Amino acid sequence: MDSDAVLAMTGCPKSVVIIGGGVIGVEFATLFSALGVKVSVVEMMDEILPTADQEIAALMHKKLAQEGVEIFTGAKVEKIEPGLKVHFNQNGSKSVSGEAVVVAIGRRPVTDGLMLEKAGVSMNRGFVVVDEYLRTSAPHIYAIGDVTGKVQLAHVASAQGLVAAHNIAGGTKKMRYDIIPSCVYSEPEIASVGLTEEQARKTHSVKVGRFSTAANGRSMIMGESAGLVKIITDEKTGEILGCHIMAPRATDMIGEVASAMRAEGTIEELADTIHAHPTVSEMIMEAAHDVEKLCVHQ
Secondary structure (H helix, E strand, O other), X not given: OOHHHHHOOXXXXXXXXXXXXXXXXXXXXXXXXXXXXXXXXXXXXXXXXXXXXXXXXXXXXXXXXXXXXXXXXXXXXXXXXXXXXXXXXOOOEEEEEOOEEEEOOOOOOOOOOOOHHHXXXXXXXXXXXXXXXXXXXXXXXXXXXXXXXXXXXXXXXXXXXXXXXXXXXOOOOOOOOOOOOEEEOOOOEEEEEEOOHHHHHHHOOXXXXXXXXXXXXXXXXXXXXXXXXXXXXXXXXXXXXXXXXXXXXXXXXXXXXXXXHHOOOEHHHHHHOOOOOOOOOHHHHHHHXXXXXXXXXX
């Protein structure tokens, strides 16, 4: 099954194998696990959530494993036998079976038959090629959404639509992809914006602030303890380079940091912004304080 077929299910299997440990795979792993289903995840990369900050990905791996989810990383699927037996290579041939197999390894564009090339629209592996104004190689045709092969998220498609409409009306607005929130609707949620710590260290001298979910009063009230807020900054300028959250309501909180980054705010300004207590969002302030080792609630 793909993700659409999973959402159309009318019953719950006793066991499921999920091929792909990215965003969709992890979301379904937490969902099925919460329903008491035996879950196995087979991921080709060395860690689940391979595009996430490594520290956050490792925390989610640990939490899933504690809940009984079986995770195989560095595992390349070779075939699926009748009876839903998934064979893969992980330092040798291995297999795992389930009553259902969910394939969550990405999506491909559905543009065959549209004959876009005849309209002068350049294509790349089925995706529509657009410039920073969302204009195709045919000047009077614009494209937005997953079909552009950019960031395949609904809120990115909406932002592209606004930019395209602005430019169709005669404007010259460019689409930016550097400050885009990314969300994983797992349990707990994961949200991020900007660079991971690994990416930032390649081009910047960085300072990192952290605050644990277990030390946050609102999270304690909610019975949540797994996760943290992590903020990466430029050591010299205080520029916020990235933020990564694993906590209850993480997907609601990430917008605050995205707004600060868009406004070119510094870590000092984020730290000095008074946050309400008790809230989960005050973890952002605490992590900002921790960048300068001034956090009093660690």
